[in-house]
Amino acid sequence: MEKTLFEKYGGFSQVSRMVLSLYNRLLDDDDIGPFFDNIDMSKLVDHQTKFLSSLLGGPASFNDDHLVRAHAHLDIKEEHFDKLREILTQTLTDHGVEPQDVVAVVSAFDARRPLLRKS
């Protein structure tokens, strides 16, 4: 059976580092960060864990309905996606994810844009 990226990059022990790193960067970012201003920490960490795990083929699976529901109240614009894409790319690269795998993960992320975009 083909290995998922989640397994290839060391399973949860390594992916957890990527999650925390992503979490730090998102909170520090002034474009994306405000979306998380009033979100409980555990919810946010849970969200980021599922987000990365599902993009890497780990145990989480967000179905599209769930994604739409979870983001329905947010005014997400194209530039927010661009910024998140940039942060995601940088985080994965900094954690040693190979370029072709970064492309695969980011493409999976891009594929969901139309579901969540408001304008």
Added chain:
Amino acid sequence: MSIEAINEQLLRAIGVGVALVDLQSLKIRFRNDTFASWFGEAKPDESLSELLPDIDTQAMIDTLDTGGPYTAEATFKMRRRTMTVAVEVSHALDGTEKIAILVCQNITRIKELESMIDSYSMMVERNTLQIKREKEQVEKLLLNMMPRSAYEEYKTFGVVSPRMFDEVSVLALNFVGFNTLLEEHDAGVIVSELNDLYTAFDRIGEQFGCERIRTNGDSYLTVSGVPEPLLDHAQSVAKSAIRFIRYLNQRNEGHPIIWQARIGIATGRVVGSVVGTQKHIYDVFGPVVEVAEDLRDMASPMTVATHAKMADLLSDGFEMTECPATVSTDTTAQTLLQLTEAKPLNN
């Protein structure tokens, strides 16, 4: 630089938040740099409860009065991040003034990791449950294709070795005019009816220790004594056969499609094994299977045909009527007997 000055510099520089609290007024008297970086620089008359509302000051004072350090966790926001500190408050060692030392360890990372582990373990648990369900589904499917003992052998060794079963009985059944039924009715209806019938046969057979081996269109084959030896295998298939007919009679009374079965039962030896490397099917082989099928073909509608060897094993509860075989085949060059129940069988 004096020792006091060095001490103060060290106190200011360490990564632990330290503050001195006046226990009478509950105001902060001193804060080191780390504490200030979390809670801001000193403001006049700033009280402990304003800074750390998570701390129950009364409980803190009570605990300190009994001599022990007071511990608590406090959360606050630093920009967008929820920070968590483990707070320990203890009496200052010196002096007559009621001063307490408040030490804050940053445990934000630990809390974030705990949340992540919670999140991950929930995902894993959900997945494990799903895998368990899928495994049960696969097991159910495999148990449809082979008996449990063969399945256990397959699970352990990856193969099922052929086994000879010396004393078994075989029941072969098919339906009179099946092709006509197919022509006259929608194929979906016929399949659904067959599904009902075979499910009922399986249930009846199971009750008497029969193991369904295969179905092929309107042909149904079940055995007794495979894979577990059964002393009264002959009784087992004979009772099943009688009940199959009885079930069909009852069903036909209330259904528009009339199913008329022919059944042949025979006893002998078979080899049982899983056949196929990709599609595993448990099957039995041996002349007795063919004998049962030949007897079935010679049976009149809604009757059970058998041979003398089987009749010898079925003295109680059954009656045998000799009837002329309409067709004699190589494997059944012997007297054809029709099996009926001597008196109504108990359920």
